[in-house]
Amino acid sequence: MPVPGLGLLTYRAPADAQVHKGARVRVPLGGRTVVGYVADVHAATPEGQDLRDIIELVDDEAFVPPDVVDLALWIGEYYASGPGSAMSLAMPPASREGRRESFKTIRVYEAVPAADESATRLGPKQRAALDFVRSQAAGVTAAGATAQKIGADALRGLVRHGLVRVRDDVVMRDPFADATGGGARWSVDRPDAAEPVLTPEQADAFRRLEDAAAAQAFKTILLHGVTGSGKTELYLRLTRRMIEAGRKVLILVPEIGLTPSVVGQFRSRFGERVAIQHSGLAEGERHDQWHRIRRGQVDVVIGTRSAVFAPLDGIGLVVVDEEHDGSYKQDETPRYHGRDVAIVRGRAHNALVVLGSATPSLESSANARSGRYDQIRLTSRILDRPLATVRIVNMRDEYAVRGADVVLSRALVDAMTDRLAKGEQTLVLLNRRGFATVVFCRQCGASMECPHCSVSLTFHRIQRRVRCHYCNFAAAVPRKCGACGGEFLEQAGFGTERLEAEIKTRFPAARVTRVDRDTIRRRGAITRVLQDVARGAIDILVGTQMIAKGHDFPAVTLVGVVSADVGLGLADFRAAERTFQLLTQVVGRAGRGEVAGEAIVQTLYPDHYAVQAAAAQDYERFYLRETDFRASLHYPPAVAMINVVVKSKTSDGAMADAQDLVKRTRHRHPHGHVIGPAPAALAKINNEYRAQFFIKGQQRRPMRLALLAALEERPELKRRIIIDVDPVSVI
Numbered sequence: 001m002p003v004p005g006l007g008l009l010t011y012r013a014p015a016d017a018q019v020h021k022g023a024r025v026r027v028p029l030g031g032r033t034v035v036g037y038v039a040d041v042h043a044a045t046p047e048g049q050d051l052r053d054i055i056e057l058v059d060d061e062a063f064v065p066p067d068v069v070d071l072a073l074w075i076g077e078y079y080a081s082g083p084g085s086a087m088s089l090a091m092p093p094a095s096r097e098g099r100r101e102s103f104k105t106i107r108v109y110e111a112v113p114a115a116d117e118s119a120t121r122l123g124p125k126q127r128a129a130l131d132f133v134r135s136q137a138a139g140v141t142a143a144g145a146t147a148q149k150i151g152a153d154a155l156r157g158l159v160r161h162g163l164v165r166v167r168d169d170v171v172m173r174d175p176f177a178d179a180t181g182g183g184a185r186w187s188v189d190r191p192d193a194a195e196p197v198l199t200p201e202q203a204d205a206f207r208r209l210e211d212a213a214a215a216q217a218f219k220t221i222l223l224h225g226v227t228g229s230g231k232t233e234l235y236l237r238l239t240r241r242m243i244e245a246g247r248k249v250l251i252l253v254p255e256i257g258l259t260p261s262v263v264g265q266f267r268s269r270f271g272e273r274v275a276i277q278h279s280g281l282a283e284g285e286r287h288d289q290w291h292r293i294r295r296g297q298v299d300v301v302i303g304t305r306s307a308v309f310a311p312l313d314g315i316g317l318v319v320v321d322e323e324h325d326g327s328y329k330q331d332e333t334p335r336y337h338g339r340d341v342a343i344v345r346g347r348a349h350n351a352l353v354v355l356g357s358a359t360p361s362l363e364s365s366a367n368a369r370s371g372r373y374d375q376i377r378l379t380s381r382i383l384d385r386p387l388a389t390v391r392i393v394n395m396r397d398e399y400a401v402r403g404a405d406v407v408l409s410r411a412l413v414d415a416m417t418d419r420l421a422k423g424e425q426t427l428v429l430l431n432r433r434g435f436a437t438v439v440f441c442r443q444c445g446a447s448m449e450c451p452h453c454s455v456s457l458t459f460h461r462i463q464r465r466v467r468c469h470y471c472n473f474a475a476a477v478p479r480k481c482g483a484c485g486g487e488f489l490e491q492a493g494f495g496t497e498r499l500e501a502e503i504k505t506r507f508p509a510a511r512v513t514r515v516d517r518d519t520i521r522r523r524g525a526i527t528r529v530l531q532d533v534a535r536g537a538i539d540i541l542v543g544t545q546m547i548a549k550g551h552d553f554p555a556v557t558l559v560g561v562v563s564a565d566v567g568l569g570l571a572d573f574r575a576a577e578r579t580f581q582l583l584t585q586v587v588g589r590a591g592r593g594e595v596a597g598e599a600i601v602q603t604l605y606p607d608h609y610a611v612q613a614a615a616a617q618d619y620e621r622f623y624l625r626e627t628d629f630r631a632s633l634h635y636p637p638a639v640a641m642i643n644v645v646v647k648s649k650t651s652d653g654a655m656a657d658a659q660d661l662v663k664r665t666r667h668r669h670p671h672g673h674v675i676g677p678a679p680a681a682l683a684k685i686n687n688e689y690r691a692q693f694f695i696k697g698q699q700r701r702p703m704r705l706a707l708l709a710a711l712e713e714r715p716e717l718k719r720r721i722i723i724d725v726d727p728v729s730v731i
Contacts, residue, residue, distance in 0.1 A: 005718055006084035009036070010043050012051040019054075022062030022069045026055045037087055039069055064090050065294075065311045067348050072309070074344060080642075080704045080723045081334030089334070090309040092290040103291075104284060105168040109155050110139035112165050120161045129154040133164055172292070173284040175276055176267060195237070196382075202230050205376045209238050212374070213317060213352045214245075220343055222323075222368040223356040225378030226617065227588025228385065228552075231356045232262060235319050236269055238354070243270065243299045247316025247351075251302040252342055254325035254549060256280065261530070261552065262321070263302055270300055277303035277310050280523075305330065305338025308345055315349040318342050322549065323355035323364055324581055329728040337726060339364075358588060358619075359581040362630070365623055366637040381592075388559065388590040388597035390615040394606045407494060407502045412560045412600045416503075416540065419558045420510055424595065425533065426540045427547055428560040429586045430499050431567065433516040434458035437493030439466055439477060443486030448477075454684040459491055460518065461501070471686040499562060500542045507540065515543035548586035554593030559586055564603040564611060571681040572731050573635045576610040580622050583614035634673065634696055636726070642695040642703055643730050645680055645722040647688040655679070657717060658691035664710035665695065672697040672706070681731045688720075692730070700725065 011027050013019045023038050033055060045051060068090045076086035111134040122130065129150045133140050145155060158164035198206060205223070212219050225231045239249045253262055256278045267274050275289045275298040292298055294311040301310045305328050320328070320339045328338035339355065346353035355364055355373070368375040381387065393409045408416075412428075419426050436459040440447040448457045450468035457466035459477065467474040480487050494502075500514040513529055520526045526546070532538045533553055541547060541556075567579050583601065591597020603611055613622035631638040646661060648654035658677035666674045676693030683690055695703045704725065711717060 005082055008039055008043075008083055010046055010049070010051060011054045013041075013054055014057070017057060018060075019057065020059070020062045021066040022064040023060070024058035024063050026058055028052050028055060037064060037069065037091075039073060039083065039087075064092075065313060067345075068309055068311060070348065071341065071345055075334055075336050075341060078700070078704075079334045079336050079725045080708060085334045086336075089306065089336075092287060092294075092311075103170045103288065104173055106141055106171045108139040108141055108167050108169050109133055109145065109159070109164050110136075110167060112163055115163045117161070117163055120163065122161075125151065125154045126157050130158055130163055133158070139167070139169075173282065173288045175281055175285045175289065196230075196233060198233070199230065199380070199382055199384075201378055201380055202234060202382070205378060206234055206237055208376055209234060209352070209354065210241055213238060213241060216316070216350055218347045218350050218353075219374060220346070220353040220355065220367075220372075221374045221376055222360055222364050223354050223376050223378070224360050224365075224368075224619075225356065225358060226381060226387065227358045227585065228381040228592045229358075229378035230382045231321070231378065232265065235321070235354070235356070236265060238317055238319075238352075239266070239270070239300060242316040243273075245316060246314070248298075248312050248314050249300045249317045249319070250307065250310065250312055250315055250342070250345070251300065251319045251321065252305065252307060252328070252338055253302065253321050254304065254327040255546075256302065256304050266300055266302055273297075273299040275301050275310075277301055277307040279304070279306060305336075305341075308338055308341050315346065315351045318346040318349075318351050318353045320353070320355050322357055324357045324359050324361040325549070326578070326728045333722070335722075335724045335727075337728070340726070359584045360619075362577060362623065362626060363637045366627070385591060385594075386596055387617050388587050388599045390587055390599045390601060390617075392606045392611065392615055393600060393602045395602050395604050398602075407499060407562065408506065408560075409600070409602050412562075412602065413506065415558050415598065415600055416507065416560065420507060420539060422557075424557040425536070425538065425553065425555045426558040426560065427553070427556050427586065427589055428499065428503065428540060428542045428562060429544070429547060429582075430494075430496050430542070430562040431545045431582060432493075432495045432563070433469075433497065433518055433544055434467070434495035435461035435497040435501070436491030437495060439489055439491055441481035441484060441486045442488040442490050444481060444484040446481060446483040448482075452685070452687045454682055458495065461497055470682070496542055496544055503540055503542060510539040511537065512540045512542060513538050515541065515546050517544070520546075545582055545586075548582055548589065551589060552592055553589055556589055557591060557593075557595045557597050559590040559597070559599040561586060561599065561601045561603075564601045565605045565608065568605060568608060568610065570731060572729055573630065573633070574729065576608075576626055576629075579608075580610040580614050580626075583611065584617060584619075587614065587617070639673075639696045639698060640700045640703065641727060642700070642707065643722075643724040643727040644693050644695065644707065645724075646677070646691050646717065647720045647722070648691075649688065651679065651683065651689040651691075654689040654691040657714070657720070658693055661707075661710055661714060661717065661721075662693050664713060665706050668709050669695070669697075669702060669706035672703055694730075 019038055019041050021038050021041055024035050025038060026033055027036050072086040072090045073083055076083040132148055159166060212221060223231055242249050263276060275293050277289055293301055301307055301312050320342050323339050330336050343353050367373045391411060393411050398406050398409050416426050438447050438456045439459050448466055450457055450473050452473055453468055453470045455468060455470055457468055459466050465474050465476055496514055496516045500512060504512050515529055533541055536555060561583060564583055568575055587599040590599050601615060605611060609625045646654050646658040648657060655677060662674055662677055673696040677691045680690035680692040695707060697703050
C-alpha cells in the first residue's frame with residue numbers, strides 16, 4: 001500500500017482469479033477503500049490473522065513491472081522507510097486512484113464514405129464545409145475548421161445529416177513538441193550532424209565500455225574524465241550499441257532542466273525512441289511518457305533520480321552522469337540516493353552501469369580503488385585543449401586595501417574588462433542567492449530572523465522583501481527594528497542579486513544575466529538563457545551552482561568565483577568535498593572552445609586544501625587529503641553512517657526524545673557507535689525543534705535493525721523522526 005509508515009498487508013484474492021505482481025487492487029483499509037499494489041502473490045497467511053478480501057482487481061496484468069516493485073521494496077528496507085513510502089516512488093501520475101490510462105483526446109470530423117446527400121438541402125456554408133472535410137483524408141479538427149472560417153454550427157449540421165461523423169483521436173502530450181522554436185525547452189542538435197572523431201583516449205575508453213556491455217553481465221564502471229573530455233559522446237555511442245543489440249538504456253542526470261543539451265543530443269541521435277521522466281514535466285506529459293515507456297515504444301529514457309523507476313524492460317545500460325551531484329539524494333522520506341538505486345536496478349537486469357564525473361564522490365572513488373568498481377580515466381580534453389589556468393585571489397589583501405565591502409577583486413575586474421573588449425564571455429559564480437544575507441539594526445545589533453526557523457532572513461532587493469530559504473516565509477522589510485525600535489536597518493553579506501547589480505554598475509554596456517532559483521521559476525527559462533549564451537547574446541552570466549553543471553559554452557574564456565569558500569564554514573563533514581567539486585566543475589566551463597580559458601578564484605582561505613586542489617585540477621591530491629580526514633574522524637567512506645533527526649514542538653522535548661532513542665539503540669547495537677544527541681545544526685525549521693544523533697559502523701543492516709527496534713518501543717515518534725541512511729548532508 002503506497003501509504004507512508006505502512007508495512008506490507010496480506011489480503012485474500014478472489015476465487016479462481018489470477019493476480020499478478022505489480023497489478024493494482026482495490027482493498028479495504030480501516031474504514032475506507034484504497035488502491036494498493038501486489039508485492040507478492042504467494043504470501044503466507046500471518047498466524048492468527050483473519051484475512052480481508054480484495055474488493056476489485058484493477059488490472060489483469062502487472063501495471064508496475066515486477067522488477068520495479070522489487071526495487072521499491074529494497075529501498076523501503078535499505079533506507080528504513082518501509083514499503084509504503086517506497087512504493088509511492090514507482091507509481092505513475094494519476095494511478096493512486098486506480099484510474100486506467102487517461103490520454104488526452106482531440107475531436108476530429110471526417111466525411112462519411114458514400115453518404116447519400118440527395119435528400120439533404122445544404123446551405124452555402126454547409127456545402128463549403130462538407131467539400132473541405134471531404135478533401136481532408138485525415139479529417140479536420142475544430143482548430144483546422146476555424147482556420148478555414150468554418151463555424152461549429154455548420155459542422156454540427158453535417159453530423160446531424162449523417163454526412164460527417166466525429167471521432168476522438170488520442171493526442172500524446174509531447175514535451176519535445178516546442179523544441180525548435182521560441183520558448184524552446186531543449187537544445188536539439190541537427191539530426192544529420194556527423195558523429196565527431198574520437199580522440200585516442202576516448203577510443204580506448206569506448207572499446208573497454210563496449211566490451212563490458214557486450215558481456216551482458218552486471219558490472220559498474222567509474223568513468224572519471226576531466227571536464228571537456230567527451231564523456232557524453234561515449235554515452236551516445238554506447239547507447240547506439242545497446243539499441244542495435246535490442247536492449248534498452250536508462251540515463252540519469254542531476255537536474256534535467258539545467259542540462260537540456262544532453263536531452264537534445266540523445267533526441268537528435270535516436271529521435272522518437274527517446275522519452276524523458278522528471279517532476280518538471282506537466283502531469284499529462286509525464287503520464288504519456290510513462291505509458292510510452294511501459295508499452296515498449298522507447299529505447300532510451302532520460303531523467304532525474306525518479307527516472308530510475310521508469311517501467312523500462314530489458315535494460316542493458318544504465319548511465320549516471322555527474323554521479324557526484326547531491327541532487328541524486330532525495331531530501332524527504334524515503335531518502336534514497338538515485339545513483340545507488342540505479343546500480344541496484346542495473347544489477348537486476350545484468351546491465352552495465354557507468355558512473356561519470358570529473359569529480360567523483362569519495363564513495364565511488366573508494367569503491368573503484370578497492371576493486372568493487374572498474375575505473376576508466378580520461379585525462380585530456382578533446383582536441384587537446386588545455387585546462388583553464390587558475391589564479392587564487394586572497395580577499396583579505398583586497399579588504400585591507402579597499403575595505404570590507406568589496407565584492408569584485410581588482411584582478412577579476414581587470415580580467416572581465418579584457419574579455420569584454422575582446423568580445424568573449426564570462427561566467428561569475430556565487431553559490432548564494434539574494435541581495436544581502438542579513439538585515440540588522442545598527443543601533444542594537446539584532447538581525448532579522450525567520451520566526452519559524454533558526455536562520456537569518458535573506459534580503460531580496462527586487463521584491464523589497466526578506467525571505468527564509470528553508471520554509472519560504474517572506475515579509476516586507478520593516479521601517480524600524482522590531483527589538484529596539486531603531487530606524488537604521490542595514491544589510492550585510494551578499495548574494496547573486498547584489499553581485500549582478502555590482503557588475504551592471506561596473507560594466508553598464510555589458511549584457512548581464514543572472515541564473516538562480518529566483519530567476520528561472522518559469523518553465524523553459526533556463527533553456528532560453530543557455531541558448532542566449534550559446535548565440536553570444538550574453539556577455540556576463542552570473543549565477544549559483546546551476547551554471548557549473550555540465551554546460552558547454554565554447555565562447556566562455558573567463559570564470560570568476562566570488563566567495564569560493566562560502567560552503568567551507570558549514571557544519572558538515574562533506575563541506576570540503578562539495579567546495580572542491582563545485583570549484584573544479586565551474587573552472588571547467590572556461591576554455592572549452594578554441595581560446596584558452598582562465599579562472600579567478602576569490603577566497604578568504606587561499607591555503608585550504610580543497611581550494612588549492614581545485615585550482616590545480618588535482619583530484620588525487622584532494623582525495624588523499626580528504627580520505628585521511630574522514631578516516632581520522634570516522635566518517636564515510638571509512639564507515640557507514642545513519643543520520644537521525646528527532647523533531648518536537650520544544651527544544652527540551654526534542655533532546656529528551658532523542659536521548660531516549662539513543663539509549664534504546666545503544667542497547668541493541670552495543671558494538672556500534674551511537675554519537676549524540678545534540679541540537680541539530682539547524683536547530684529549528686518550520687516551527688519544529690530538532691535534535692540529532694549519528695549511528696556509525698561497518699555494516700548498515702545491524703545499524704538499521706537496532707534503530708528500528710528502538711523505534712518500535714516509541715511508535716509515537718515515527719511521524720517526528722528523520723532517518724537518513726548514507727546522508728549527503730548532515731545539516
